Amino acid sequence: MNSLHARHRAVLPDWLALYYDRPIEITHGEGRHVWDADGRRYLDFFGGILTTMTAHALPEVTKAIAEQAGRIVHSSTLYLNRPMVELAERIATLSGIPDARVFFTTSGTEANDTALLLATAYRGSNQVLAMRNSYHGRSFSTVGVTGNSAWSPTGLSPLQTLYLHGAVRTRGPFAGLTDERFTEAAVADLEDLLGHTHRTAALLAEPVQGVGGFTSPPDGLYAAFRKVLDRHGVLWISDEVQTGWGRTGDHFWGWQAHAQAGPPDMLTFAKGIGNGMSIGGVVARAEIMNCLDANSISTFGGSPVTMAAGLANLTYLLDHDLQGNARRVGGLLIERIRAAAAGVGLVREVRGRGLMIGIELADPATGRAAPEAASAVLESAREHGLLIGKGGGHDTSALRVAPPLSLTVAEAEEGAAILEQALRSL
Numbered sequence: 001m002n003s004l005h006a007r008h009r010a011v012l013p014d015w016l017a018l019y020y021d022r023p024i025e026i027t028h029g030e031g032r033h034v035w036d037a038d039g040r041r042y043l044d045f046f047g048g049i050l051t052t053m054t055a056h057a058l059p060e061v062t063k064a065i066a067e068q069a070g071r072i073v074h075s076s077t078l079y080l081n082r083p084m085v086e087l088a089e090r091i092a093t094l095s096g097i098p099d100a101r102v103f104f105t106t107s108g109t110e111a112n113d114t115a116l117l118l119a120t121a122y123r124g125s126n127q128v129l130a131m132r133n134s135y136h137g138r139s140f141s142t143v144g145v146t147g148n149s150a151w152s153p154t155g156l157s158p159l160q161t162l163y164l165h166g167a168v169r170t171r172g173p174f175a176g177l178t179d180e181r182f183t184e185a186a187v188a189d190l191e192d193l194l195g196h197t198h199r200t201a202a203l204l205a206e207p208v209q210g211v212g213g214f215t216s217p218p219d220g221l222y223a224a225f226r227k228v229l230d231r232h233g234v235l236w237i238s239d240e241v242q243t244g245w246g247r248t249g250d251h252f253w254g255w256q257a258h259a260q261a262g263p264p265d266m267l268t269f270a271k272g273i274g275n276g277m278s279i280g281g282v283v284a285r286a287e288i289m290n291c292l293d294a295n296s297i298s299t300f301g302g303s304p305v306t307m308a309a310g311l312a313n314l315t316y317l318l319d320h321d322l323q324g325n326a327r328r329v330g331g332l333l334i335e336r337i338r339a340a341a342a343g344v345g346l347v348r349e350v351r352g353r354g355l356m357i358g359i360e361l362a363d364p365a366t367g368r369a370a371p372e373a374a375s376a377v378l379e380s381a382r383e384h385g386l387l388i389g390k391g392g393g394h395d396t397s398a399l400r401v402a403p404p405l406s407l408t409v410a411e412a413e414e415g416a417a418i419l420e421q422a423l424r425s426l
């Protein structure tokens with residue numbers, strides 16, 4: 001244990017888990033690479049999830065942060081705040097939600113918490129629907145909608161939550177069904193559930209489950225859900241914390257894979273929009289956003305420095321068509337990873353969209369999840385200079401690949417080669 005690790009252990013909570021047997025202290029980054037305190041360079045295939053949406057140390061964003069910090073770092077809520085208004089205008093337009101209002105928070109958890117506050121107030125009900133295997137945060141309300149005990153420190157909640165099937169294809173009662181049959185079964189399940197409940201406020205769901213191992217339902221599932229939800233007046237909240245801003249390649253928002261449904265009533269965002277700065281937020285139809293009688297609910301949400309970063313980052317990712325890059329380079333990367341995994345018995349599935357690729361590991365003989373193998377691949381990739389992530393069901397048996405959206409073809413090839421080595425050493 002190096003001394004910083006020992007000091008971390010001594011002073012921070014035991015549950016502040018670190019990756020790797022020998023945790024890494026990252027000291028700086030550039031583009032798609034980061035360096036540790038020993039001067040080792042790593043190709044970062046997880047920075048996208050850990051907030052670096054675009055690139056490490058992107059000069060346009062760094063400059064915007066420095067300039068705004070040099071002018072004023074100030075309360076975001078009591079006075080007019082130009083960068084906040086400008087970013088809100090752009091996000092409102094991009095959201096696809098009619099008559100959209102935007103509220104900024106400092107994290108995805110707080111964004112979902114606010115969406116739940118709004119939905120429960122608007123509907124006068126604290127009963128909500130969430131998907132099994134979901135992750136929406138670890139605050140008091142969001143643990144209550146996180147359908148994945150491995151990522152939820154308690155099961156206590158101020159909400160009454162009902163969990164739906166439909167986000168996971170490899171497990172559960174609908175495993176193995178065709179897209180059409182799967183959708184029919186999941187919708188019938190929802191119909192049945194709502195037929196037996198009292199007033200329900202909302203369904204909160206990730207279009208592609210992030211922490212859950214990058215698993216997605218068949219396209220159109222949420223459109224089919226929407227018809228049922230509408231009949232019961234239940235709101236649809238799309239958690240775009242991982243899927244927003246073009247990461248899934250084909251779409252700017254994850255909900256657009258279900259586009260027949262039109263936009264959700266609310267969407268939540270965070271992580272990558274700030275390219276590392278702490279921005280989260282909720283977009284909602286004005287009628288829903290304005291159902292609260294509050295003068296504000298966040299001191300730091302919308303701070304001018306984070307908003308300046310968000311504006312610069314959003315401008316960069318739109319101007320450079322990073323969504324298109326996610327589609328092209330992500331498409332190539334998933335092909336390379338599928339080829340790398342071919343014949344590796346422990347790989348049950350390689351799945352994903354754009355630059356959001358999951359590799360699920362399971363014992364081929366028993367079908368049981370293989371979390372130890374996932375850890376072994378993570379360690380081996382690190383030894384060879386590649387950082388990736390872990391996730392997945394109750395068992396953390398999926399590897400997660402989510403590089404910054406500016407990933408180049410050469411970097412995709414390099415990372416896939418390291419992954420191949422790591423998978424074949426299993």
Ligand code: PMP
Pocket residue numbers: 106107108109110112135136137138206210211239240241242270271280
């Ligand atoms: N929603 C989703 C889909 C997430 O992946 C996360 C973070 N992993 C959150 C919400 C919570 O975001 P934060 O960590 O910024 O609070």
